[in-house]
Amino acid sequence: MQSLYKTICLLLVSIIFVGSTSNAQQFTIGTYNIRYANQSDSVNGNGWGERSRMIINMIQFHGFDIFGTQEGLHHQLATLKAHLPGYQYIGVGRDDGKHAGEHSAIFYQTNKFELLESGDFWLSTITDRPNKGWDAALPRICTWGKFKEKSTQFEFYMFNLHMDHIGVQARAESAKLILQKIKSFPKDKPVILTGDFNVDQYNESYTLLNTSGLLKDAFDLSPIKLATVGTFNNFSANKYDDKRIDHIFLSKAFNVQRYGVLTDTYRSAQLENAATTMNNGYQARVPSDHFPVLIGVSHTIK
Numbered sequence: 001m002q003s004l005y006k007t008i009c010l011l012l013v014s015i016i017f018v019g020s021t022s023n024a025q026q027f028t029i030g031t032y033n034i035r036y037a038n039q040s041d042s043v044n045g046n047g048w049g050e051r052s053r054m055i056i057n058m059i060q061f062h063g064f065d066i067f068g069t070q071e072g073l074h075h076q077l078a079t080l081k082a083h084l085p086g087y088q089y090i091g092v093g094r095d096d097g098k099h100a101g102e103h104s105a106i107f108y109q110t111n112k113f114e115l116l117e118s119g120d121f122w123l124s125t126i127t128d129r130p131n132k133g134w135d136a137a138l139p140r141i142c143t144w145g146k147f148k149e150k151s152t153q154f155e156f157y158m159f160n161l162h163m164d165h166i167g168v169q170a171r172a173e174s175a176k177l178i179l180q181k182i183k184s185f186p187k188d189k190p191v192i193l194t195g196d197f198n199v200d201q202y203n204e205s206y207t208l209l210n211t212s213g214l215l216k217d218a219f220d221l222s223p224i225k226l227a228t229v230g231t232f233n234n235f236s237a238n239k240y241d242d243k244r245i246d247h248i249f250l251s252k253a254f255n256v257q258r259y260g261v262l263t264d265t266y267r268s269a270q271l272e273n274a275a276t277t278m279n280n281g282y283q284a285r286v287p288s289d290h291f292p293v294l295i296g297v298s299h300t301i302k
Helices: 002-021 039-043 048-062 074-083 168-184 204-210
Strands: 024-033 066-070 087-090 106-109 113-122 141-149 155-162 191-196 246-250 255-261 266-269 282-285 293-300
Touching (some): 024 191, 024 246, 066 191, 155 168, 246 293
Parallel strands (some): 155 191
């Protein structure tokens, strides 16, 4: 009788445990500055034709479900889309609101997410057309989408941006602008913000976002971290610092399970004018001048 009682208790505990966890859903979120394609990079052995294959392989291998990209030109985004079956992207060029210039595109797996709405705005006092804001050196754009997770009907907004690399005021005002924009959307919807912010975790513009009460850096929230280096590498596999300028911020609806700065490298033949090494004429290369950030999150359907 006592044995039967114990069996029943264990069964009840198992049912309660399964019931409490069955509604927890998981997916991955990434941000990746893929570096705009240009001739000088090609001359130095870092051309898009070489790098793109590695970027595509990384996205597939690590299982990016939804991710923001920065700096991608239209033909680069077309290359990614052509070689990533099942992915679609949103976003326009910052120079003309169509195809010209760099994009802050969002890629997503269409079998997992449905796009409900999307839009773009410029990081400036004039947000509805191409222009440079404040002391920015270049036009800067933010792309956003409202997505629904097909398996659960869970809806969320995702914003992806690239802040200016020169304008200190522009970065500070851009941080304020993005918070203002988020507040203008429905308050009950979860929010993801990804991007190349061109400020590290010690900067006041970063702090403004991370202490806003709306968003929190996934790095701070994650119990498991693989972040042995900062996110800007300047095309060097050996560069080291701890400054993260590529970030993923989340609202409270998400539980972060893991966080990683992905430092995957590949090997290519050395250029003719490069110094001879002990590596049989090959050298380690990185697929962009930034490392991507990838996180795993869960959320609960009530």
